[in-house]
Amino acid sequence: MPPFNAAQVFHALEKRLESDKGRGIRYLTLYSQGIVGIDNFDIFYTYQGISSDGKYYIAAVLPINSSLLQDLALDQAGLEAMAEKYPEYITNMTELLRSEGGGVLTPSLEALDSMMMSLEILSD
Numbered sequence: 001m002p003p004f005n006a007a008q009v010f011h012a013l014e015k016r017l018e019s020d021k022g023r024g025i026r027y028l029t030l031y032s033q034g035i036v037g038i039d040n041f042d043i044f045y046t047y048q049g050i051s052s053d054g055k056y057y058i059a060a061v062l063p064i065n066s067s068l069l070q071d072l073a074l075d076q077a078g079l080e081a082m083a084e085k086y087p088e089y090i091t092n093m094t095e096l097l098r099s100e101g102g103g104v105l106t107p108s109l110e111a112l113d114s115m116m117m118s119l120e121i122l123s124d
Contacts, residue, residue: 004031007032008030009030009031010038012028012029012094013101021118022049022058025048030043035083038069039069039071041071045061046061047113062112064105069103
């Protein structure tokens, strides 16, 4: 994956994708340098793959929203409360996204997956 100046907080809804144009993996994730909530502002869809001829690495980082997530605006007390149980919070949120298939995602995983599988590499 292209470098981020942050660490991966979670990943969910991983799926291998393959077509005659390439293959790779997609998932939802969030990167951060600190303690943050899993919300619609910070999560994203990513696809990491390789073209069918093996010549090109394909990386996509695209915004996505879930009906399961709230937009969090935490004050200092809320952030401190989250920090006390952060590993548990991340586990619970990851399990929620996985168990509910991400909820209603906008755009849908199907649309984003289809777009990634339709990419064509044009040679000179």
